[in-house]
Amino acid sequence: MSEGEGETSKAVRNTAAAAGTLGCLASPLILGGGVVIVIIIGGFGVLLAPVIALILLFGGGGGSDAANQDYGEQAQAAFEGDGKGELAEGTVPDDLLEPIEDAGGVCDAIGPVVIASQIMHESGFNKDLVGPDGEEGISQLPPEKFDEFGDDGDPFEPEDSIEAQGEYLCRLAEDVQGMIDAGEAEGEVLDLTLAAYEVGLEAVRAGHGIEGNTEAQAYVAGVRAQFARYQGIGGTLDPTVGPTPTST
Template sequence: MSTAVKAGAAVGGLGCLMSPIALTVGISSVFVIGGFGVLFAPLIALILFFTGGGGGGDTGDPPDLDRIAGIIQGDGQGEFDPTSVPEGMADAITEAGALCADIGPVAIAAQIDQESGFQTDRTGPEGEQGVSQLPPEVFARLGKDDDDNGETSALDPADSILAQGRFMCELAEQVSPLASPEPLSDVMSLTLAAYDAGLEPVLEAGRVPRTNASQQYVMAIRAKFAIYEGAVPASPSTQDIEGQ
């Protein structure tokens, strides 16, 4: 319980930026997944707050903390809420999340949120394009004309998202022999870390690399799982983005 109290104090120091609901969600998340490190308590709480966790939904009902904590700690394969993503993207996300047993649509949606905020025209620092921000060489290998518009383009959401799903499944297969019950050593965490940092650092470490960048990437996406299972309201700005 002391872990939760310490986490609450850290988050509470953010003052008026945090609503009571967001604070409670942040504390609950850290209490249950404390094995992943108290370091990420403010990160998780802020993500949930700014993506709608502090809004309480239209009814003002408090969030189901047990459900949220279980989702964040889980494998990202819960029931996907298609209304949580921009219009026109739900079908591609559902299809990408059904390509293999280890990756579900909830994880795909949360990762897109983290990578691009569902911006279809985003360009990354290394030439990554589209909602999934795949490295160009990966998209060239795995991208297909999944929306049947006559061209294969990372700027087409369906093409980008299905290539993301193929890459995640490919990575999951390669990291699965490393999986263990230890924190940040499950297949989902290892796969997310490999997507972000590259496969080699994960294989060398035998777990999510012990760097702030890798661990924060994994925890940030886990914190978003609750949004795409409908346990935490999606932010209006995310819902308003139009899928192409």
């Protein structure tokens, strides 16, 4: 988990604990000024209220209610998707496009949208960030994991960090699939993989998945909340503008 998290991530974390026992629901709401707010209670029991993400994406709700409704539905579909689509043009810095696409092509389970979304959630594309537990660089890998997957690179070089991120995620996805096949965990491979990146593989195994693990659930929701951004839904944002790092 990174030291820097955006307002969307905070909103997810602040609402996660309140929704653990609720079922699946997606309810688009139209508020004053045409702003669409989509409240999603995902299959893993987290109440997601990506209000800030949608406002950022849709410029504060400008345009017709019908258009905003459509955008909201697209954002919801992106949140619930597998993140395997192509990155929308202009959504990441030009010099990081190839490393992100390469990292998203290491295995079938992880796409470039997932890589970019996780980077935004982890560090806001801050290559110099050091997390509270020593996580380093743009992808916020713990030093021991970077040493294992970083191919003798520098964790503060974005290309090296992103390469290690992709390799580590794919190893986790392979391990998670094995746990699911063995009946040791339940859930989607992508969700459990992201959770394992945050809380560790053994925590996912011990919990037989992420049901009831608020930290893991909130992390998965926080990454998924960025999928719409990197699929270009609602327009292209400045790829250099990310969350302001704050302590967690």
